Amino acid sequence: MTEYVVTKESERLLHELFGKQIRFAHWKSNGHLLKSLEGKTDLDLLIHPDDRPKFEVCLTGLGYKKIISQAWSSYPLVEDWLGFDEQTGNLLHIHTHYALVTGIQHVKHLYLPWLEQFFQHIVYDAATGWPIPKPALESIILFIRIWAKMPPYERIKSDPTIPYYLKDELVSLLSKTSPVEISQLCKELQLKVPSDFNYTFSSILVSQKSEDILNVSTYFYDQLKPYYRTPWSVSLLKSHLYKLRIKSSQVSARFSGPFRFGKTLEKGGKVIAFVGSDGSGKSTLTRDILNWLTYKLDAHYFYFGKNPFIFSYNKQIISKTDLLFKHDKLSQILKKLIGNSYYPILISRKVEMLEHAKKMSLTGSVVICDRFPQLDVKGMNDGPALLPNSWCADLEMKQFIKVRNYEADLVFRLLVSPEVACTRKPEHNVKMIKLKCENISKISFGNSEVIEIDADQPYEQVLLRVKQEIWKRL
Template sequence: MTQLSKADCLARPMSVRAKIQMAAGVVEALAEFGRQKISYCYWKSATKLESALCGDGDIDILVARTDQNRAQAILLSRDFKFFPSVGDREAPAVFTYLCYDEPSGRLLHIHLHLRLVVGGPLAKNWHLPWEDTVLSRAAPHAYLPVRQVDSACEALLLLTRNCLELGGWDPVSIRRGAAKRKEFDDARLELASRVECGDLRRLAAGFLSDDVADMVVDSLFSDQSAAWRAPLARAIRRHLSTGGSSYNGPEARLRSVGRSIVWVAGRLNKAIVHAPRPWHRRPAGGGIVVAFVGVDGSGKSTLIAALKDWLGIKVDVLPIYFGTGDGRPSLYLRPLKWLMPLATWMLGRKPRVASHGKASAGPPSLAYSILLAVWAIAVAADKRVKLTATWRAANRGLVVLADRYPQNESKNFNDGPLLERVPAVPEWLRHRELGVYQLAHRLPPDLVLKLMAPSETLAAREPAMDITVISRRLDALAGLAFGNAEVVCIDVDRPLDEVIRSVKRAIWQCL
């Protein structure tokens, strides 16, 4: 297959040229498929191909089984990474590869199919043994270096998927059913304008039977989609019931119910519970812990929210907050967080180590020392719980995004031991608190992102914070090593889009 020349590309509409540029990584990988004569094709709706290459959807590529190893080697050489699914969420012959497209900031998603497996969103029970014919009839795209399924095969696959994927009672089908039916109907009407009736009938008769082939042709050109779907679905299911289904009827329904329960539990966990449980996909190399550290105002929470939206759609991500501010506290810390503002107000001032509010020049009072000791032990207990959750999640394959991380290297930076600020504290209590921070030192993050900016910039973002404290903490932050962790310094005194792309690049290289 030959590549498109620069002149031909410039002759295309501006929207097409923009999408080609945005999807350079996947286009290069598919062009290499052509150069190495990999037998492959894009086998779903042609109307979605350009948006998929732009990162707006999955790119479903069918590859001959004899070429599977070479195809996967090409993807890996083009900075695609393999992300296996949890359990058996995906069919055995379907592999997920993701690639970070830096110009657009998006994740490009290739589903590599060795078999045509279709079905409901949570339980794909049907195998269509048509791979060889589909691949042999595939043709090069008009202007993209990609082979796509021909119109007759596309129409037959679309109608078959319509019958086997719609109408389920699982929560995903109920939630997306109406939109999916409209998507199928729009694609069917578009195909009806470019499919030759006799070619489609011959193809369907070869795959199914003469009677079913007539139903397929009538369905493509029908004006009422609801009228033909049920009879055609029954006919196709009967034809595929022997040799084409992975499970019999009762087992398929039981598995669908089980996966629906797991899906609902995963959604609740992701939105509310935040337990360290995998539910979707994981990096092939295992989970990682990424710690965002920086002075207040450096944008830790903003960046983590952006990274969660970017990566969490495709991969299991768990955000963890190790601070004591507006994040999610554990049960150890929550009651004290409610009482702390009242107690601080009653005391009237803070010791000189405080960063916000009115600070005194003298040592902390006895009342404040007692309060700080109670608070320090509660904070240490909170951090121990979150450290346990963090490393359980990483060991189970999740990507953990930690807002701050406990450290015992500098008393001038936050997230360190607090009892060092109080002179008269029992030694056993100091030892108990210090043990948590020593544990964090023994378990350093896989990647530490230091968010750096001039003290004037941070003071403008955090007006209530003393600029001398900011300067002192920036100096301390520069010296933190976090054991043997990989440390990347991110300049956050730039436009937010540039900062987010730098962070994405650092995380992607670590995965």
């Protein structure tokens, strides 16, 4: 069984929320609260709407950043905030609710009418001290959530499938309460219970039959139709349209360029470049930073080496120039046929990618650049390849000059000693590695902010330092 460690940042958040006298609770999935407090899944906080201004001031003061959901995961009275734990580098996603919202995927059509009663039935988690609903209340809400979230194709089955994790969660909650306590609470919530509820309660604990669970779920759910945010038919249509849009965009993005599937930064994104010699850890670092950011943010990987490409949500974007930049025999033949014309085409492709990166960053996305074109050092480190005084060289230089129009917001210069670099890349040419290590410090990046990183350090230290620096600038 995985053991989760509560981050210092989540402890700081809890202390500040209590200190500001904000009414809040982690309102669902509290069986996974420790996982949430480590930053491995969302923190689903219910905030009393009267305390919303205080809560937002509190999070802003703690350095949290508001992030914007795409249309298919954006709902009224629900917001998203992102925090950062300095010690681990983990991101904490605060999924903030100012109402009890649940329902069909991409729509969340049902708002439960028990906000005031909810805050009258709070207990405190023994392990963490976080306020949570008492098991009877969370059980009632989970019964309703099970049917409200049930996909339409499951509803029409004679024996609908309940995800195993929801069953386990429900049984765990029921084991901490009683049918009498739930019945009493239902009376307070003006919710009727099934006539055979005592028997069904015991049956669920013993056999965990889906039929028993769904009998209670549908009985509760059917009483809440007056609280639909939108009619069921409209919600169902919107859900299908969003799913269609997502699937079609996943296909078209392979050809048209990266599509925003993740959450974006409210104040704008960033283009972040990593440069360094072979053996400095560029590729490993950029991939890990990409995975770290895409946990909750819209982030994409742009590679600016000899075979430039864009990698977005586990898919490589297809480009009309791919045939020329691959490592297969056909590409080698094409390169020989076009001669030095290859180099202007190469930098032209990179400029096209830079233009795309800048546009995405301006609307809240983060672009991670593995390497970056530069003009200071020729013949290596992604600088101009051709000697001057030829028409191909002139074309290449004209394209390189355009790079200045698309500077990175932030550049990490990874400084590694030749000895360490050669140890990490024993198959590479030693003299070339030494030359690249010497030249990397000579490169300027215009108006970009440049942060130098000692890449000789252990990788985990380098990774954490980079995360810390990125977070400060997001």
